[in-house]
Amino acid sequence: MKTITANKTKILNDPIYGFTNISHDLIFELIEHPYFQRLRRISQLGLTYLVYPGANHTRFHHAIGAMHLMQKAVLTLKNKGHEITLEEEQAVLIAILLHDIGHGPFSHALEHSIVNSITHEDLSLMIMNKLNEEFEGKLSLAIQIFQNTYPKVFLHQLISSQLDVDRLDYLKRDSFYCGVSEGIINSDRIINMLNIHHGNLVVDAKAIYSIEKFIIARRLMYWQVYLHKTVLSAEFSLVEALKRAKTLIKKGDDIFCTSALREFLEHNHSPENFNKNPKLLNLFCQLDDFDIMSSIKEWMQHPDKILSILSKKIMERKLLKIELQDEKFNTSYIENIQHKATEIYDIDSKNAPHLVFTNQIDNKAYHPIKDKIYLLYKDGHIKDIGAASDQLNISVLGQTVTKHFLCYPKDCKI
Numbered sequence: 001m002k003t004i005t006a007n008k009t010k011i012l013n014d015p016i017y018g019f020t021n022i023s024h025d026l027i028f029e030l031i032e033h034p035y036f037q038r039l040r041r042i043s044q045l046g047l048t049y050l051v052y053p054g055a056n057h058t059r060f061h062h063a064i065g066a067m068h069l070m071q072k073a074v075l076t077l078k079n080k081g082h083e084i085t086l087e088e089e090q091a092v093l094i095a096i097l098l099h100d101i102g103h104g105p106f107s108h109a110l111e112h113s114i115v116n117s118i119t120h121e122d123l124s125l126m127i128m129n130k131l132n133e134e135f136e137g138k139l140s141l142a143i144q145i146f147q148n149t150y151p152k153v154f155l156h157q158l159i160s161s162q163l164d165v166d167r168l169d170y171l172k173r174d175s176f177y178c179g180v181s182e183g184i185i186n187s188d189r190i191i192n193m194l195n196i197h198h199g200n201l202v203v204d205a206k207a208i209y210s211i212e213k214f215i216i217a218r219r220l221m222y223w224q225v226y227l228h229k230t231v232l233s234a235e236f237s238l239v240e241a242l243k244r245a246k247t248l249i250k251k252g253d254d255i256f257c258t259s260a261l262r263e264f265l266e267h268n269h270s271p272e273n274f275n276k277n278p279k280l281l282n283l284f285c286q287l288d289d290f291d292i293m294s295s296i297k298e299w300m301q302h303p304d305k306i307l308s309i310l311s312k313k314i315m316e317r318k319l320l321k322i323e324l325q326d327e328k329f330n331t332s333y334i335e336n337i338q339h340k341a342t343e344i345y346d347i348d349s350k351n352a353p354h355l356v357f358t359n360q361i362d363n364k365a366y367h368p369i370k371d372k373i374y375l376l377y378k379d380g381h382i383k384d385i386g387a388a389s390d391q392l393n394i395s396v397l398g399q400t401v402t403k404h405f406l407c408y409p410k411d412c413k414i
Contacts, residue, residue: 102123
């Protein structure tokens with residue numbers, strides 16, 4: 001049983017929005033919970049700080065910022081005459097506050113490396129259910145909204161859609177901390193133009209240009225920041241280091257790591273494992289960026305060459321060279337580089353793919369079918385932004401752009 005103590009209104013000072021109020025006692029208690037405080041130690045953008053030095057903000061920053069925008073969105077909709085009860089308001093604020101609580105160390109960079117069969121959304125739901133037990137069912141409505149099982153669909157759309165407060169916050173926040181202008185959007189105007197039509201979230205038609213800029217900004221941020229080639233090199237090197245550590249542990253080698261990290265390196269846990277063993281979720285909630293980086297620091301001195309090389313390259317920022325192109329890389333080209341790596345680093349050919357590897361990235365600015373963004377006109381009819389816009393070429397922005405990349409040590413270039 002969790003006792004909720006009455007608190008005066010708490011105020012947080014956010015560098016993006018200024019003062020943010022926390023007026024619900026339950027929300028304050030959730031923020032104070034160790035599960036949520038862990039987000040202070042989970043970086044929002046993984047290893048992006050190796051390219052943009054200012055990108056050291058955390059999931060904690062983002063969660064608080066998204067909740068602040070949700071407060072404004074709810075107020076806007078209520079002022080336009082749409083009914084949102086106090087219980088629904090508190091629930092949707094809790095849902096957005098906790099929407100990323102299931103992220104592991106370095107966020108998306110290691111999402112499928114530590115727990116490779118469960119998404120962070122699934123883990124967020126597990127943690128929300130666990131918190132709901134502690135708070136005696138007070139999160140039940142928030143969980144319904146999060147899962148999109150609550151009748152008022154627009155509440156879920158505020159959390160997860162092509163125009164949600166999650167995206168409105170992270171574009172502006174990531175731009176600010178990275179020092180780039182590509183993601184700067186007018187979130188205030190977009191929120192003030194939000195409306196509801198037949199139970200679904202829409203935007204007043206006069207906000208069309210702000211929505212156009214929002215879609216373009218997201219596309220540019222993916223290429224400029226999230227999928228920056230040097231960031232890809234660093235994060236995929238980290239993935240390979242963890243793969244190697246898992247291999248060595250399963251062989252019985254002595255590997256330094258925290259007890260929480262060891263559990264997930266030794267075992268590939270499925271959702272069923274989490275359901276059967278409640279302690280696993282607590283172990284996961286002990287993991288943060290420091291578990292990974294403290295291990296990487298120790299692995300620099302490990303006798304295994306592959307693990308040592310990858311760890312040094314990450315810690316010293318002597319990253320693998322990366323090539324990007326539209327087509328898949330020629331197999332013989334990859335094999336030649338791998339062969340050169342075996343000679344230079346005196347490693348077994350079967351281990352060369354840890355140092356010389358290829359993968360692909362995908363980017364789509366707007367999904368023309370799923371969760372469309374609709375504009376609401378004064379006469380009451382709605383139109384998809386793709387059909388309404390004379391500036392956006394949705395046939396282009398709606399296509400998935402795929403690029404292939406190849407990473408390898410710089411001294412292995414052919």
